[in-house]
Amino acid sequence: MNAWRALLFAVLLAFATPQVQAQVGTDVAPLTFHDAAEEARFHALVSELRCVMCQNQSLADSNAQIAFDLRREVLELMREGRSDAEIKDFLVARYGEFVLYRPRMEASTWLLWLGPALLLLVGGYVVARVVRRRATARGPVPDDTTQEW
């Protein structure tokens, strides 16, 4: 049993990579919601926002102190009667476009949004050309005496 515990500890330790930037380690009381609708709206909103500290987690998933603070701020803004868009604007004004998991359609992001469709179009064009060429070039294989390999 002790060996298992030691192994578990070792695994946990391996995942606890040190960070250059520090975080406060204090515990914060969990947020309380007035009703289920508020809770649902809150969870939908924070899962679309990125944690600025651990950048591959959403605000909903992150345990970083700043994520606690931002979640509390989001709930307070909701209670002030701000819309989801206003809350996102609030965070973008302070932390930049980066906090949005779904970036807005802008001059700097149109390639990001339309890139896949563009690639699909280019790929489709190439495939269509290849197919058409093969269709016209079909026939008996020519006896190629210049072939060296």
Added chain:
Amino acid sequence: MSEGRSNAARFLPLAIFFALALLLAAGVWLSRNPNREALPSPLIDKPAPQFTLPVLHEPGRTVTLADLRGAPFVLNVWGSWCPSCRDEHPVLTRFAETKRVRMVGFNWKDERADALRWLDQFGNPYWLVIADIEGKSAIDWGIYGAPETFLVDANGVIRWKHVGPLTDALIQGELVPALDAIDPQGRKGSR
């Protein structure tokens, strides 16, 4: 099909290989900055966020952004809980000793007693320390991890920001030139 065309087709895989290699090399080149995860602040060249925060050493006294107007200042975010702030401390102290600019400490989400003990133990490089226990003002400034350092000009506009510990090279290479640009007459260190 002409001979020239099939020759070109033969080199196509090689061309694709080099194009991919170039793409990957570009990715490596773009990630050369060790601080690449630092978020660019949208607040650069914008008015600094307003705040009203207590002074760490005199909890009864509060300071607002307007109180700091008239000359540039450096705002350095730190906490006694932050190990990198301790690494940064000697660098900050060396820079503070040049008396080039007012150094304002932003004590973030800290316990007052811990913060005071930290300054006692390592020395206080700051001209003034304000305390944000709640972390509400920190959100307005877009702060997400200590240490962070801002340069604010005499009109209260944020001119420069660095996320992560300062180094002597960063101060000489970025902070001082930014300071020279906004405050040429302060260059002699008369303050």
